Amino acid sequence: MTGLRIAGLVLGLLAAMSTAWAAPPDRGPAPSTGFAAFVAGLRPEAQSRGVSQATFEAAFSGITGPDPDVLARTKSQGEFARPVWDYLVGAVSPARIARGRARAAALATTLRAIEARYGVPAPVVLAFWGVESDFGAGGGSVPTIRALATLAQARHRGDLFRTELLAALTILERGDITPQRMKGSWAGAMGQVQFLPSTFLAHAVDFDGDGHRDIWTNEADALASIAAYLKDLGWNPAVSWGYEVLLPAGFDLTRYTGELADFTRRGVRRADAKPLPETGKAGLFLPGGMGGPTFLITDNFDVIRAYNTSDSYALAVGHLADRLAGGPALAAPWPSTAGRLDTAGLKALQGGLAAQGLYAGEVDGRAGPRLRESVRRYQIREGLTADGYATPALLDRVQGRP
Numbered sequence: 001m002t003g004l005r006i007a008g009l010v011l012g013l014l015a016a017m018s019t020a021w022a023a024p025p026d027r028g029p030a031p032s033t034g035f036a037a038f039v040a041g042l043r044p045e046a047q048s049r050g051v052s053q054a055t056f057e058a059a060f061s062g063i064t065g066p067d068p069d070v071l072a073r074t075k076s077q078g079e080f081a082r083p084v085w086d087y088l089v090g091a092v093s094p095a096r097i098a099r100g101r102a103r104a105a106a107l108a109t110t111l112r113a114i115e116a117r118y119g120v121p122a123p124v125v126l127a128f129w130g131v132e133s134d135f136g137a138g139g140g141s142v143p144t145i146r147a148l149a150t151l152a153q154a155r156h157r158g159d160l161f162r163t164e165l166l167a168a169l170t171i172l173e174r175g176d177i178t179p180q181r182m183k184g185s186w187a188g189a190m191g192q193v194q195f196l197p198s199t200f201l202a203h204a205v206d207f208d209g210d211g212h213r214d215i216w217t218n219e220a221d222a223l224a225s226i227a228a229y230l231k232d233l234g235w236n237p238a239v240s241w242g243y244e245v246l247l248p249a250g251f252d253l254t255r256y257t258g259e260l261a262d263f264t265r266r267g268v269r270r271a272d273a274k275p276l277p278e279t280g281k282a283g284l285f286l287p288g289g290m291g292g293p294t295f296l297i298t299d300n301f302d303v304i305r306a307y308n309t310s311d312s313y314a315l316a317v318g319h320l321a322d323r324l325a326g327g328p329a330l331a332a333p334w335p336s337t338a339g340r341l342d343t344a345g346l347k348a349l350q351g352g353l354a355a356q357g358l359y360a361g362e363v364d365g366r367a368g369p370r371l372r373e374s375v376r377r378y379q380i381r382e383g384l385t386a387d388g389y390a391t392p393a394l395l396d397r398v399q400g401r402p
Helices: 003-016 035-048 053-060 068-073 084-091 094-106 108-118 122-133 144-153 160-174 197-203 219-233 260-265 299-307 311-324 343-355 369-382 392-398
Strands: 242-246 257-259 281-285 294-297
Touching: 035 053, 035 144, 035 160, 053 144, 053 160, 068 144, 084 311, 094 108, 094 122, 094 311, 108 122, 108 219, 122 219, 122 311, 144 160, 160 197, 197 219, 219 299, 242 281, 257 260, 260 281, 299 311, 343 369, 343 392, 369 392
Parallel strands: none
Antiparallel strands: 242 294, 257 281, 281 294
16 A cells, blocks of 8 residues: 555544543454554543543654564664673773773763752763764754654553553643654663653653653753652662672572672672672672673662663663773773573573473563573482573573583
């Protein structure tokens, strides 16, 4: 179907419904009549959320069909597909550290005010800003409404993006941004902070008091929104996200969680020679297995993961925050890519562990805390080194191959 014909169908359906809203549609698969019918079917639910007809029509003006580039991007995501050490090369580069420190100096007054209000250290806020948009330089250029409509109509990840699309329409109705300026990533994450619309509605703030929550062009609003979100997620200002540590010879990896003070008593030392805090809990994290960097991570690491569920992302934000605060580079070297499972291998491992009653999560090919815990349980049961790291050799053993 040509773009002109689709556009005509959309306009015709919108005009036919201009005087009344129909009953909410069934929440089954996307209508077989295609994108135009999908858009028209959104109108009743949008109205029930307070979205006016004028806002709805302005939001979809000129959108004649799904974005094929967005659909193509659903196949992979960098922080999940690449080894953590490769991801950190770009996320915590010397150039990014230098830019971040320059931005910290330029925005010192604003950052102090944000830290005082929300209790999140300025380097942490800056690190999120740096990883998400390179300190505001790359907030994304994809029109949010079209991206979300594309993903919603395709039912990518079920109803998630339909919900986000309706939230985006609510933002437009409230007047924080215009449809033309509402842009972000291919997956609908918006502006300098890459909030999904539902996150924006719940956590974005108008820090400068101009009446708009502007995470697209207003640096104060963007930075304060990051801090407000982290506070709402439970950021604990008393501890860091984590600490690179050195383990003593013969350390018992089966006892991998506990009080920070207990890790100190067991001979664990920070790589930068500073003392570990005397209070707080943490767990060991070996993202490259034995021989690579070892970390004690706190609940704040999980707060970072609530912003983005990738371990690589969380480690990048945490380490960048440390570097922006003047901390050193990682002391231990990363291993080579040898011995790392790809997505297919991780799915196979998840399935194999599930068959043994050791894994109950989604078989999605992503290495995260749930798989890490399952691997450790298997390693402990089998008398292996309990580093929680998934390797081809471990997969072979789980599947009974010699």
